[in-house]
Amino acid sequence: MATVKHWLTAAALLAAAAGAHAQVNQIQVWASACANCHGTEGRAEPGNVTLAGGNKDDMTKALLSFKNGTRPATIMHQLTKGYTDEQLAQISAYFAAQKN
Ligand code: HEC
Numbered sequence: 599m600a601t602v603k604h605w606l607t608a609a610a611l612l613a614a615a616a617g618a619h620a621q622v623n624q625i626q627v628w629a630s631a632c633a634n635c636h637g638t639e640g641r642a643e644p645g646n647v648t649l650a651g652g653n654k655d656d657m658t659k660a661l662l663s664f665k666n667g668t669r670p671a672t673i674m675h676q677l678t679k680g681y682t683d684e685q686l687a688q689i690s691a692y693f694a695a696q697k698n
Contacts, residue, residue, distance in 0.1 A: 640693040651698035657690035
């Protein structure tokens, strides 16, 4: 009986881990759309804005102000409209966690 309970706990943990993993992959897919301009994992070539290691809250604020038009932009105001506010916060957290 104890063994069955253990197995169930292990299965539940695995399922939870798989769910968390799928979530990270989804954020990576969103973030990969930024790589052309901001570099792989946000590490930009000189002349472009590096996102890797940036401040999560500052990035989220910048993205939201692009989206609602309060910050002038040439391109970011259009790109940010493709994501929910929550997704933009998750993308910011992803880039903040990357090594610069
Ligand atoms: C086509 C090129 C391009 C792509 C793709 C792109 N950006 Fe940008 N990004 C820019 C440019 C150019 C600026 C400067 C503002 C402007 O003119 O739009 C900028 C500015 C920013 C800024 C503000 C940085 C600062 O400190 O001033 C952030 C944050 C940002 N981008 C995040 C992202 C994220 C996240 C993505 C992917 C969802 C992304 N960008 C995709 C070109 C791009």
